[in-house]
Amino acid sequence: MSRPVALITGASRGIGRAIAEALSPTHHLLIGGRDAAAVAEVVAACESAEPFLTELTDADTLAQSVADIERLDVLVHSAGVIAYGPVAEADAEQWERVLAVNVIAPATLTRLLLPALRAASGLVVFINSGAGLSASAGWSVYAASKFALTALADSLRAEERGLRVTSVHPGRVSTDMQAELHLLEGRPYDPSKYLQPSAVAQAVKLVVELGTSAVVPSLRVTP
Ligand SMILES: NC(=O)c1ccc[n+]([C@@H]2O[C@H](COP(=O)([O-])OP(=O)(O)OC[C@H]3O[C@@H](n4cnc5c(N)ncnc54)[C@H](OP(=O)(O)O)[C@@H]3O)[C@@H](O)[C@H]2O)c1
Numbered sequence: 410m411s412r413p414v415a416l417i418t419g420a421s422r423g424i425g426r427a428i429a430e431a432l433s434p435t436h437h438l439l440i441g442g443r444d445a446a447a448v449a450e451v452v453a454a455c456e457s458a459e460p461f462l463t464e465l466t467d468a469d470t471l472a473q474s475v476a477d478i479e480r481l482d483v484l485v486h487s488a489g490v491i492a493y494g495p496v497a498e499a500d501a502e503q504w505e506r507v508l509a510v511n512v513i514a515p516a517t518l519t520r521l522l523l524p525a526l527r528a529a530s531g532l533v534v535f536i537n538s539g540a541g542l543s544a545s546a547g548w549s550v551y552a553a554s555k556f557a558l559t560a561l562a563d564s565l566r567a568e569e570r571g572l573r574v575t576s577v578h579p580g581r582v583s584t585d586m587q588a589e590l591h592l593l594e595g596r597p598y599d600p601s602k603y604l605q606p607s608a609v610a611q612a613v614k615l616v617v618e619l620g621t622s623a624v625v626p627s628l629r630v631t632p
Pocket of ligand 1: 418423425442447578584587
């Protein structure tokens with residue numbers, strides 16, 4: 410296979426899907442998601458792709474899913490879940506559920522794929538958030554997960570000098586997650602007010618296309 414290989418989690422929809430579409434002309438893609446039909450639709454729309462059907466919070470399944478990957482040029486962590494509400498109402502189950510998807514899964518997947526990334530002098534992109542840079546009322550659980558993701562990326566960059574590691578911090582993007590967030594916030598949703606997923610995908614593509622010539626530690630993208 411002559412194309413560089415990119416694995417994108419959360420590529421069944423939203424930002425991850427847009428990143429898959431942006432990298433489709435240049436990369437062989439592993440399309441992450443849990444919904445087989447949705448993942449198959451993205452695979453079919455890409456020039457060269459295959460499904461990466463995995464529940465990211467199941468460490469055993471995750472290890473099996475990556476066992477055959479020997480070389481990986483780009484790993485994009487886009488899968489994530491939202492939470493919104495006061496600290497007073499955030500119970501342990503919510504904290505554990507959000508941290509499992511937003512922090513522990515990308516940490517585990519990165520660890521499992523380090524040999525393959527090292528073999529390719531690869532790039533790891535974390536789709537973080539503005540909430541990974543500052544937090545305000547209602548954002549404790551989600552922002553804590555994204556602050557942790559910033560720390561994961563910064564530590565990884567310092568430890569793995571042969572890899573490039575980028576945190577991308579978008580503002581609000583028009584996706585299913587944004588619609589869900591508006592429901593939680595109790596206000597009407599107007600998708601035209603926010604970033605399109607393709608704008609975040611173009612930012613990721615820019616970082617990918619820089620190749621080994623430069624490191625972009627972090628990138629903020631706002632509507
Ligand atoms: N939307 C925004 O305004 C916004 C702003 C800043 C940052 N972000 C971040 O951008 C990333 C993508 O968000 P989005 O808006 O594109 O979200 P989305 O449209 O809700 O899509 C979420 C994706 O994550 C996958 N996913 C969720 N839980 C998973 C699990 N346990 N195992 C495997 N896959 C799982 C989903 O797969 P299934 O289809 O199988 O459920 C889906 O592909 C997230 O990390 C989010 O925090 C979003």
